[in-house]
Amino acid sequence: MTEPLLQIRNLHASIGNKEILRGIDLDIFPGQVCAIMGPNGSGKSTLAAVLAGREDYQVTEGEIIFNGKNLLELSPEERAREGLFLAFQYPVEIPGVSTATFLKTALNELRKHRGLEPLDAMEFMSLMHERAKLVHIEPSFFSRAVNEGFSGGEKKRNEIFQLAMLEPTLAILDETDSGLDIDALRIVADGVNALRTPERAFVVITHYQRLLNYIVPDIVHVLYRGRIIKSGAKELATELEAQGYDWIKETAEAQA
Amino acid sequence: MSENVDILERLTAADYQYEYGFESQIEEEVVAPGLDENIIRLISQKKGEPDWMLQWRLQAFRYWQHMSEPHWANVRYEPIDYQAISYYAAPKKVSQARSLNEIDPELRQTFERLGIPLHEQEVLAGVAVDAVLDSVSVATTFREKLQSLGIIFCSISEAIREYPDLVRTYLGTVVPPNDNFFAALNSAVFTDGSFCYVPPGVRCPIELSTYFRINARNTGQFERTLIIADEGAYVSYLEGCTAPMRDENQLHAAVVELIALKNAEIKYSTVQNWYPGDKEGRGGIYNFVTKRGLCGGENSKISWTQVETGSAITWKYPSVILKGDNSIGEFYSVAVTNHRQQADTGTKMVHVGRNTRSRIVSKGISAGYSQNSYRGLVRVNANAENARNFSQCDSLLIGDRCGAHTFPYIEVNNPTAIVEHEATTSKIGEDIIFYCNQRGLDTETAVALIINGYAREVLSKLPMEFAVEAQKLLTISLEGSVG
Ligand SMILES: Nc1ncnc2c1ncn2[C@@H]1O[C@H](COP(=O)(O)OP(=O)(O)OP(=O)(O)O)[C@@H](O)[C@H]1O
Numbered sequence: 194m195t196e197p198l199l200q201i202r203n204l205h206a207s208i209g210n211k212e213i214l215r216g217i218d219l220d221i222f223p224g225q226v227c228a229i230m231g232p233n234g235s236g237k238s239t240l241a242a243v244l245a246g247r248e249d250y251q252v253t254e255g256e257i258i259f260n261g262k263n264l265l266e267l268s269p270e271e272r273a274r275e276g277l278f279l280a281f282q283y284p285v286e287i288p289g290v291s292t293a294t295f296l297k298t299a300l301n302e303l304r305k306h307r308g309l310e311p312l313d314a315m316e317f318m319s320l321m322h323e324r325a326k327l328v329h330i331e332p333s334f335f336s337r338a339v340n341e342g343f344s345g346g347e348k349k350r351n352e353i354f355q356l357a358m359l360e361p362t363l364a365i366l367d368e369t370d371s372g373l374d375i376d377a378l379r380i381v382a383d384g385v386n387a388l389r390t391p392e393r394a395f396v397v398i399t400h401y402q403r404l405l406n407y408i409v410p411d412i413v414h415v416l417y418r419g420r421i422i423k424s425g426a427k428e429l430a431t432e433l434e435a436q437g438y439d440w441i442k443e444t445a446e447a448q449a
Numbered sequence: 450m451s452e453n454v455d456i457l458e459r460l461t462a463a464d465y466q467y468e469y470g471f472e473s474q475i476e477e478e479v480v481a482p483g484l485d486e487n488i489i490r491l492i493s494q495k496k497g498e499p500d501w502m503l504q505w506r507l508q509a510f511r512y513w514q515h516m517s518e519p520h521w522a523n524v525r526y527e528p529i530d531y532q533a534i535s536y537y538a539a540p541k542k543v544s545q546a547r548s549l550n551e552i553d554p555e556l557r558q559t560f561e562r563l564g565i566p567l568h569e570q571e572v573l574a575g576v577a578v579d580a581v582l583d584s585v586s587v588a589t590t591f592r593e594k595l596q597s598l599g600i601i602f603c604s605i606s607e608a609i610r611e612y613p614d615l616v617r618t619y620l621g622t623v624v625p626p627n628d629n630f631f632a633a634l635n636s637a638v639f640t641d642g643s644f645c646y647v648p649p650g651v652r653c654p655i656e657l658s659t660y661f662r663i664n665a666r667n668t669g670q671f672e673r674t675l676i677i678a679d680e681g682a683y684v685s686y687l688e689g690c691t692a693p694m695r696d697e698n699q700l701h702a703a704v705v706e707l708i709a710l711k712n713a714e715i716k717y718s719t720v721q722n723w724y725p726g727d728k729e730g731r732g733g734i735y736n737f738v739t740k741r742g743l744c745g746g747e748n749s750k751i752s753w754t755q756v757e758t759g760s761a762i763t764w765k766y767p768s769v770i771l772k773g774d775n776s777i778g779e780f781y782s783v784a785v786t787n788h789r790q791q792a793d794t795g796t797k798m799v800h801v802g803r804n805t806r807s808r809i810v811s812k813g814i815s816a817g818y819s820q821n822s823y824r825g826l827v828r829v830n831a832n833a834e835n836a837r838n839f840s841q842c843d844s845l846l847i848g849d850r851c852g853a854h855t856f857p858y859i860e861v862n863n864p865t866a867i868v869e870h871e872a873t874t875s876k877i878g879e880d881i882i883f884y885c886n887q888r889g890l891d892t893e894t895a896v897a898l899i900i901n902g903y904a905r906e907v908l909s910k911l912p913m914e915f916a917v918e919a920q921k922l923l924t925i926s927l928e929g930s931v932g
């Protein structure tokens with residue numbers, strides 16, 4: 194059996210005095226698509242932020258192994274260079290920095306880390322054009338400041354475009370589907386499917402079954418009050434869509 | 450386990466390393482502190498000035514005695530004791546040096562450490578340098594080459610002696626001695642600076658540059674620069690400056706006058722990197738400067754570009770009086786403040802002639818606990834038919850303890866004028882830094898990327914040789930804060 198790409202053991206994390214993640218165990222294998230669902234405020238974005246290394250959160254207990262390395266010892270940029278990518282729930286705007294310059298700098302940082310030569314301007318431009326097609330991004334976006342004045346849906350597509358450019362081994366998609374119209378949802382899902390490889394794993398955080406019709410998960414986890422309270426095959430998502438969370442909450446609370 | 454530390458706190462609290470903070474052991478003659486008519490006579494005599502110059506200074510001093518320090522700028526500082534400042538300091542061995550080879554080796558080394566070699570063969574290709582240490586000009590390079598074109602480029606002291614008619618015709622015509630408190634002070638006690646005259650129809654083929662260095666303690670630096678582009682002439686001029694790190698504040702009150710006659714063009718660029726003080730705000734230069742250009746003839750053009758990263762306090766408004774019909778004035782500025790620095794800077798564009806055009810692009814960057822204000826005036830006089838102005842004033846805040854302020858003043862007295870003003874404020878918060886980190890960029894790279902993107906439009910106006918330097922300097926002033 195292959196080694197997990199990511200192993201999370203008994204992860205506890207808090208912000209201030211408030212404990213938000215309260216003992217998470219999770220393995221993610223290469224090539225896997227893992228969906229994380231759960232009611233608002235259950236800690237999904239917190240888990241993503243802790244994995245990406247956001248300093249606002251204190252990890253009080255537990256460990257995370259990524260690619261055989263102790264993730265918690267790495268800075269956010271080292272995690273990124275090791276192949277961890279987070280598509281943000283709320284992507285920020287970066288004033289004055291064009292998408293092209295931003296991605297060229299980022300990609301060459303990653304390449305440096307992997308012992309590769311930086312791409313020259315020509316190679317980089319042709320790569321951008323090729324990958325932009327995946328998520329139907331117009332080349333006119335390359336010269337615009339990152340996310341500045343982008344519509345909500347454009348920002349989300351831009352996240353997937355960056356994913357396509359940076360080729361991570363683990364991509365975490367935090368509600369990439371929210372705010373997308375039906376056509377854009379398809380475009381994003383097709384883009385993600387085109388990016389699936391036997392090595393690359395995806396963690397897809399979502400509230401809706403609809404996205405999972407397109408990006409079919411290998412496993413679905415339900416997060417509630419900072420714990421994974423149920424895991425199952427893709428049918429679990431359909432059940433949740435039909436019945437809501439109450440039935441599992443009750444079982445979870447009964448067990449607690 | 451990660452500590453809950455504020456990233457930006459760490460960024461802006463790191464020890465600032467001012468690269469040029471060394472002090473040279475050069476024997477200097479420094480006159481005792483204090484200001485009265487005798488000191489002015491002494492300065493004038495040391496410089497071997499003609500009597501008219503002395504009288505001009507004394508007149509300025511009398512104006513100054515009846516003026517009071519302006520306090521309308523958005524800056525705070527302890528009162529300056531003008532009697533505690535020494536008004537003249539000069540390296541002892543310089544006054545006699547007639548050629549570059551005779552310069553005191555220690556002095557030469559000082560400028561070499563600053564990246565300003567005074568050997569001509571090593572000087573940046575295509576740049577002539579006038580180096581000013583404290584009160585005197587120590588060397589001017591490439592003079593012969595310029596002379597063959599009829600271009601005069603020398604220290605102002607020398608110009609007063611050698612070209613008195615030119616100096617008398619133009620000195621004080623753009624910034625009169627009684628213009629303002631600091632200009633009056635400068636007119637009374639100015640010690641050195643650069644002079645440049647480009648004759649009709651001549652395009653100056655190389656960049657002219659003055660490098661100002663404060664070295665002596667408890668002295669003020671009062672330099673005076675006068676640049677004249679005669680009809681159809683063109684010149685591009687660059688000014689740079691640094692000072693040692695000291696705990697006390699030092700006053701720098703310069704006056705720069707530019708005169709562009711018919712069809713002439715002057716490009717004036719500044720990379721200001723005076724010592725900004727330490728992170729608690731101790732020490733640093735008070736940079737109180739009056740810079741003004743006169744587009745005197747029709748179709749003339751004056752363009753100011755400034756990159757301001759240094760000084761504890763900056764108070765300066767490089768301005769253009771657009772007197773000639775069809776004349777053009779431009780102001781491109783990047784002003785960076787970090788730690789406890791304060792800057793109140795901007796421009797004045799005064800439209801007098803017909804079809805005059807002005808363009809203002811101001812980019813303020815504030816970090817730490819600093820305060821950064823843009824103050825700009827656009828005035829269109831009654832006879833200035835078809836005047837046009839466009840102003841763009843952007844502010845970038847790094848962290849949330851600094852301040853950015855914009856004070857645009859617009860006075861339009863002619864109905865055909867079109868005056869446009871745009872302003873934006875953006876903030877680099879932790880969210881943006883984290884987003885960049887998540888894409889593999891470390892914080893320093895992220896800040897540099899944002900700053901350079903933000904300042905690009907202004908940097909692109911600098912002479913090529915300096916654009917790269919200026920870009921580095923911007924990054925250093927903030928990255929110095931980034932550690
Ligand atoms: N900076 C903060 N200060 C205080 N509480 C916070 C902070 N950030 C998150 N929380 C709390 O942590 C809990 C988990 O938030 P999180 O954003 O991880 O939820 P989520 O599962 O992603 O929810 P949603 O589905 O609405 O996106 C919430 O109760 C939230 O209010």
Ligand SMILES: [Mg+2]
Pocket residue numbers: 237238239282367368
């Ligand atoms: Mg969330």
